[in-house]
Amino acid sequence: MLKSFTFPTAPSECVEPVSTGSSLVSKTACYNIVSLLGRGAFGNVVKCVRISDMKTVAVKMIKNEEPYNLCVKHEYAALSMLKQLDQDKCNIVRWNHIFMDKGYICLEFERLHTSLHDFMGARVKPLSLCEIRPIIQQVAIALLHLQGIGLMHADLKLENIMLVNHPKDPYKVKVIDFGLAVKLSDATVGTYTQSRYYRSPEVLLGLPLTTAIDVWSLGCVTAYLYLGWPLHCGSTEYNMLQSIVETHGALPKNMIQKGVKTSTFFWWNVKTKCWTFKNPEQYQKDSKKEQIPEDLRKIRFPNLDALINVSISVAHSVKV
Incomplete structure (x- = not known):
């Protein structure tokens, strides 16, 4: 599934404002946004509840616009390399999923403290x-x-x-x-x-x-x-x-x-x-x-x- 994911070269949809109480949807899961965890140079990280199992996760959201999508491609390549490792034993954050919604490229990670x-x-x-x-x-x-x-x-x-x-x-x-x-x-x-x-x-x-x-x-x-x-x-x-x-x-x-x-x-x-x-x-x-x-x-x-x-x-x- 990861290898088949492709990044659009231009925004495929308008970027929508995302706030607490709104949702994100991928092909395999739906997430309720609970709170903002942090802001970065290339995107924000939000705390979400994955509806299918009510598990709390962290989702990094980056606008699907240049130059942001180029930065995501770079990170995606690194995260794909990490899949070779047992990320729990190696003390590295566990990355679960990548998807796109509301004009954002979203990376789902385990929720840490x-x-x-x-x-x-x-x-x-x-x-x-x-x-x-x-x-x-x-x-x-x-x-x-x-x-x-x-x-x-x-x-x-x-x-x-x-x-x-x-x-x-x-x-x-x-x-x-x-x-x-x-x-x-x-x-x-x-x-x-x-x-x-x-x-x-x-x-x-x-x-x-x-x-x-x-x-x-x-x-x-x-x-x-x-x-x-x-x-x-x-x-x-x-x-x-x-x-x-x-x-x-x-x-x-x-x-x-x-x-x-x-x-x-x-x-x-x-x-x-x-x-x-x-x-x-x-x-x-x-x-x-x-x-x-x-x-x-x-x-x-x-x-x-x-x-x-x-x-x-x-x-x-x-x-x-």
Whole structure:
């Protein structure tokens, strides 16, 4: 059935406003819309009750219009690859069905509880290490299986890690949202991907991409859960790389030498014969920016070991 689904090249029907109490209909099921779960760049996610079995599901609704339908095609291809996996054992959201109604392309998923982003926002303090470990282990298992089928998630962040049912099964999580997922065989140098606070040095410098970029994002997720705020945050990619260099130390020479965007952030020092990270004034001048890029960090870490000495209550109070 999935292979036979085709996307119209243009809207086949007018897009109708969808609200609580209205319905969606596919060839095999009817859904009552209960509430809005979230809004995204390419569509909304609604909580629905599937009438045939009264099961609660989540439906992602994207307008069947360019460029939105092109984004759905991309996500549909990734979701089809995930069908090879046992999505429950692999800690990946279970995708059930695709259909079209009221001018929307609809993707039906299992209904999960809440994102780590919303969960952290509702807490008084960050998570303890014993709470963080099982979360990271589960996401690492998901990434291992994605690597096994040749797929990068490319947008791992707190918003895309969901608690399955926290009251009944504490800290059981699944990875969601494969809208930016990339097949390893299709990854190209200079691809713009990953949310800024979770963006890897490979993406920032314009290097060949591998599943290592997801592991970097997972490290950023870990730090966020521990601190209660992003480890690397900034208003621009320059700030992000500045934070990375200051916290982790100098990047490997081979990374800097091979990056297609290296000259954006580094300058070649003739005397030392090495690439040197630009200061904010140099970057502003070379990039012809009107203002010096704003550093959003409230706490600067000289190295990763310094995180041990951070007061969790203080770190949480400066959440970005």
